[in-house]
Amino acid sequence: MSAEPRAKFQYNNIMYASMGYLIEHLTNTTLADFFRDRLWHPMGMKNTYLHPDDALAKDEDLAHAYYWNNDTEAYGEIPWSDERNIAGAGMAISSVRDMSRYLRHMLDETGPISKAGHKAIKRPRVVYDNGDHIFDHPVSYGLGWSHTVVENEDTWFHTGRVNDMISVMLIVPSRDFGFVFMMNKASVVALESIMSKVFSYLFKTDPGKHRKIEEM
Known part of the structure; x- marks a missing residue:
């Protein structure tokens, strides 16, 4: 490790991938089935999947990302990624309605999810941003959230x-406000x-107040 536990924020997707393997081992089922049966379907999310093949098998219309090909001077589709290992x-794979x-x-x-579970995933554990971007205050990380x-009101994202x-x-x-959006281009x-427009609408602020956001 490059830092002691709880001493420095270092986001690591591998740890979430490891938890996926642990769930499969303890429940003797696939992660896709676990999410579907334990979370998504009980929440009414009938059009959410973990792999492209599962969505295509249900005749779902999947969006594509695109890239610009300088040689052909045309856009090309980026193939779907099915990274089951992580x-x-x-x-x-979901929709705005399901989310x-x-x-x-x-x-x-x-x-x-139990009340205790909701509190656990939202509870801030470590500060990872000093708030000099789109938000007014420092940003802390919980368990996913x-x-x-923002404008003196607790916000999770x-x-x-x-x-x-x-x-x-x-x-x-x-x-009592929730917002989700999805784009097929990482712009x-x-x-x-x-x-910026969402915050301006919700908090009735100047549209230019919340403009600066970190690159993802």
Whole structure:
């Protein structure tokens, strides 16, 4: 290790991948089945999967990310990634509608996660950002959820990036507000613009106040 435990924030997807393997070992099932049966379906998330093949088998219409080919001067599709070996780190394929259902459970702190479980995943454990980006205050990390304060109100969020696609989900419990968006291009400029407009709408602030966001 390059630092003592709890001494320095060092995000590591490998640890989440390891937890995925541990779940499969302890439950004697696949991680995809565990998430589907224990979390997603009980939450009403019927169109969420862990692997592209599972989604395609249900005739789901999957989005593609694209790249610009300088030789052909045309856009090309980026193949879907099916990284089963690190699926525990975040390979979920979902929709805005399903993720809205997920956020409803996060706001209401309802099952299948217990009240104690909800408190545990949201409890800040380590500060990893000093707040000089889009947020007003330092940002802390819990168990998947990041916590900060925006306009004096507690805010939790999580970002993801896979295969040049990005997604962001955010909740402000005091306003019973949840927000999720997904893009098939990892554009920090677009992300900054959208988040700025969301905060401006929610908190009735100047649209230019929350403009600066870290690169994902």
